Amino acid sequence: MTITRMETGPRMSKIVKHSGTVYLCGQVGAGETAAEQTRDCLSRIDALLKQAGSDKNHILQAIVWLADMEDFAEMNAVWDAWVEDAHAPARACGEAKLAREALKVEIIVTATEN
Template sequence: MIKRIKPGKRFCGAVVVNGIVTTAGVTGDGADTTAQTRDILAQIDGLLAEAGTTKAKLISANIWLRDIAHFSQMNEVWDQWVDKDNLPVRATVEARLAAPELLVEIQVTALV
């Protein structure tokens, strides 16, 4: 069975299949990388909760930064949020995002 969470016009916020939840790339509001990362991780907490899981069950995370020079600002927020006893695998790359105001995008996969 497939469970679709927050379906939209083009994609779902997350999809649960065979006990695994995968989120879409999540973007956030805010004037800087720190604020956007906080907003994104709060949204991810909500998506994981709707799927019936938490960040303690993260498997992987993919992070896209508009400017890799903001890596440390994103990491400060990430380090406060992530469950240090259950770290996922993670990749972070610099990329041009869908709109100029977007500075960070994060996608995660977790066990339900």
């Protein structure tokens, strides 16, 4: 079976495709607030999924990491507006120390191709 790696660098690939499944590396966004970062992060996910031949309605699972669970409601408000009815993926959300202090949100997505 073929594995396709896209946007590959020395440390990781942003997209890996295998047997009709699309794996995205963790995405973070720009902005000061959790809402701004979530909005930007989801925009990046949309762009990567499109590049991989998929879209948000084909997401199987999302893992959301928050630097502080106090941002849960703020992140969810943006997430809920982004996810289309009847296409919500399986999702987990937890608190973790992220790679940079300014980061508030990181999202990891697995999807199917269109």
